[in-house]
Structures are given as structure tokens and as C-alpha cells.
Amino acid sequence: MTTTRRSLREFSYYGTGGTCDELVIPKSREELAAAMKRITRDGIRFFVLGGGTNSLVLDEHYPGAVILLSEFVDTQVLSSKIKAGSGVSNTQLAELAYSHSLSGIEWMNKLPGQLGGTVRMNARCYGGEMSQVVSEVEVVTKEGDIKSYRAQDGIFRGYKDTVFMSNGDIITSATVQLTQGEQDNIRKKMDFCAQDRESKGQFSAPSCGCVFKNNYKVGIPSGRLLEQAGVKGLKHGGAEVSGYHANFVFNYGATSREIIELTLEMREKVYRSSGVWLEFEMEILGDLPADLALKLAKAP
Ligand SMILES: Cc1cc2nc3c(=O)[nH]c(=O)nc-3n(C[C@H](O)[C@H](O)[C@H](O)COP(=O)(O)OP(=O)(O)OC[C@H]3O[C@@H](n4cnc5c(N)ncnc54)[C@H](O)[C@@H]3O)c2cc1C
Numbered sequence: 001m002t003t004t005r006r007s008l009r010e011f012s013y014y015g016t017g018g019t020c021d022e023l024v025i026p027k028s029r030e031e032l033a034a035a036m037k038r039i040t041r042d043g044i045r046f047f048v049l050g051g052g053t054n055s056l057v058l059d060e061h062y063p064g065a066v067i068l069l070s071e072f073v074d075t076q077v078l079s080s081k082i083k084a085g086s087g088v089s090n091t092q093l094a095e096l097a098y099s100h101s102l103s104g105i106e107w108m109n110k111l112p113g114q115l116g117g118t119v120r121m122n123a124r125c126y127g128g129e130m131s132q133v134v135s136e137v138e139v140v141t142k143e144g145d146i147k148s149y150r151a152q153d154g155i156f157r158g159y160k161d162t163v164f165m166s167n168g169d170i171i172t173s174a175t176v177q178l179t180q181g182e183q184d185n186i187r188k189k190m191d192f193c194a195q196d197r198e199s200k201g202q203f204s205a206p207s208c209g210c211v212f213k214n215n216y217k218v219g220i221p222s223g224r225l226l227e228q229a230g231v232k233g234l235k236h237g238g239a240e241v242s243g244y245h246a247n248f249v250f251n252y253g254a255t256s257r258e259i260i261e262l263t264l265e266m267r268e269k270v271y272r273s274s275g276v277w278l279e280f281e282m283e284i285l286g287d288l289p290a291d292l293a294l295k296l297a298k299a300p
Contacts, residue, residue: 007019013053016255018057021062022065022066024065045064048069048117053209058256058287066285083174094190102179104179107126108128116171137175139171139172140169201245211247211249212266226269226278234266237258263282
């Protein structure tokens with residue numbers, strides 16, 4: 001279940017990434033729990049990588065363990081609930097719900113990523129959000145304990161905010177509560193989401209979706225602020241801001257440094273044009289070189 005010095009590029013949706021000290025691919029919760037006991041005991045740093053669709057993996061070596069939940073793909077349909085392993089892709093889950101005439105997660109169709117990362121990010125789109133459908137989450141804590149939460153335990157704290165962002169728990173499965181629906185209607189909604197993403201060119205090159213969160217206090221979506229700041233089509237090396245959606249940065253053969261430098265420039269431009277300091281949504285796997293770390297941590 002553990003290998004050493006493996007390149008992370010093949011697991012990075014963005015198509016960047018160097019090596020890591022060890023890659024941990026547990027087959028069960030018990031194996032993961034044992035690995036986490038060792039990792040915590042030995043003071044090893046770790047990062048959980050799902051589909052990697054919201055993460056930028058740095059090109060530099062990561063001196064720690066990267067944990068993949070790709071073996072956690074069991075699913076169980078229990079009346080109107082589906083319990084699924086955290087490695088199940090969002091699209092697979094939406095298809096499974098469709099095949100059982102269950103409605104509520106049509107919006108997860110073609111949302112890149114895996115269930116574990118999607119719960120952790122409280123991902124949302126097309127009027128749906130994970131907090132609306134998840135009823136239970138099973139985790140392994142960083143100390144190696146197996147634990148479960150119910151939604152009413154306050155695991156979802158708001159827009160793109162969950163307890164898992166601060167407690168380090170590793171999500172091993174989640175249960176979604178759905179309702180019976182008409183297959184035709186379910187398929188129509190799923191198709192709408194897929195076609196809308198395609199028509200906006202979201203899959204034309206690797207990206208991490210939106211680089212920056214929306215700031216609801218500002219009341220203007222970050223994509224609009226970025227557009228007003230004139231960043232569409234901006235390039236830096238192999239990194240390029242989408243011509244359709246100014247919050248997307250595509251990788252056309254970029255290094256992770258080029259992607260980060262471009263996003264820093266985008267943030268500066270928005271600040272200069274509208275006075276808003278954008279907050280990153282993209283997660284970073286690795287240690288930034290000192291100059292980039294300083295710039296990223298900069299306050300307005
Ligand atoms: C083309 C495109 C479109 C997108 N559109 C949207 C959109 O409309 N709405 C939206 O919300 N997002 C969107 N995203 C972002 C992304 O799809 C979601 O955030 C997705 O839910 C991330 O899942 P993942 O498995 O790829 O997460 P990863 O990128 O692998 O991980 C994200 C974070 O979660 C952590 N993590 C991963 N798995 C686990 C686990 N099992 N337990 C604990 N922590 C874990 C990671 O350590 C990391 O911090 C888009 C991305 C792309 C590329």
C-alpha cells in the first residue's frame with residue numbers, strides 16, 4: 001500500500017507535480033487508520049489527494065506522504081440514500097443515483113473530482129451544494145481513529161467551508177440523502193450541467209476550476225471582478241486565463257510556478273481595479289519556494 005518517490009503528476013488533474021517521499025494507497029479504513037497512526041507518531045507530513053481537481057501540486061519534491069483514496073470505491077444504495085466511498089467520482093455518483101431514479105445530485109454530473117474532496121470543499125454548482133444532500137460522513141482522524149459525523153453535527157460551516165478544512169480528518173465515505181424522481185427529468189438536469197460546462201470550454205485544458213472564492217460581502221462574483229480587471233486571456237509561460245471565464249487558469253504546459261505567478265498577478269489586478277483582495281480557493285500541495293510563499297501570504 002506504500003510506495004516511495006513516486007511522481008505525483010499522474011494524479012494531478014492540473015498536470016503538474018514533482019515527487020513525494022511516499023505514496024499511501026490504503027485498501028480499507030483499517031489500513032488507513034494504521035498508516036495514520038504511523039504518520040502521526042513519526043511526525044510525517046501528509047496531504048490527501050482526491051481527484052486533484054481543486055489542487056495545484058507543486059513541481060518541487062514534497063517531503064511527506066501523499067494519501068490517495070482511489071481504492072475507496074464501494075457504493076451501497078439504501079432506499080433513498082446512497083453511501084459511497086470517498087474515491088467515487090462525482091459523475092459516477094450522479095449516474096448511480098440516476099440508475100435508481102434518485103434525484104438531488106444531478107448537479108454533480110461532470111463536476112470534476114471525487115466524493116471525499118467534494119465533501120471537504122462543500123462544493124456547489126447549478127443550485128446544489130454538498131451541505132444540502134450529505135447526511136453522514138465517515139472519517140479516519142489524523143491520529144488514526146475511525147469516526148463518523150452526522151450532518152447536524154455542524155460539519156458544513158457555510159460557503160466552501162467545512163470542519164474537515166481545519167481538523168485534518170480524512171473522509172473515507174459519505175452518505176447522500178436523495179428523493180425519488182422521474183428518470184427523464186433527472187437525465188435532463190444532468191445533461192444540462194454537462195452541456196453547460198462543455199459550452200463554456202471548461203474542459204479545453206487542465207485547470208482547477210475557479211482559482212478564487214467568491215466574496216459574498218462584496219456581492220459581485222470573483223469571475224466578474226477578474227473580467228473587469230481585464231485578465232481574460234492573460235498569459236504567463238504555459239499558463240493562461242480562460243477567454244470565457246476569468247476565474248479559470250488553464251495549463252498549456254506550464255510549471256506550477258508559472259500558474260501561481262499568473263494567479264498572483266490576477267489578484268493584484270483585481271485589487272488595483274476594484275479594491276477587493278481575492279481569497280484563493282485552489283489548494284496547494286507542497287512547500288512554496290520562499291519568494292512565492294511571501295507573495296502568496298501578502299495582505300492588501
Ligand atoms: C473544470 C472544473 C470545473 C469545476 N467546477 C466547480 C464548480 O462548479 N463548483 C465547485 O465547487 N468546484 C468546482 N471545481 C473544483 C473541484 O471540482 C471541486 O472542488 C471538487 O469537489 C474537488 O474534488 P477533488 O477530489 O478533485 O479534490 P482535490 O483537489 O483532490 O482536493 C481538494 C482538497 O480536499 C482535500 N481532500 C481530498 N480528498 C479528501 C478526503 N477524502 N478527505 C479529506 N480531505 C480530502 C485535499 O487535501 C484538498 O485540500 C471545478 C474544477 C474543475 C477542474
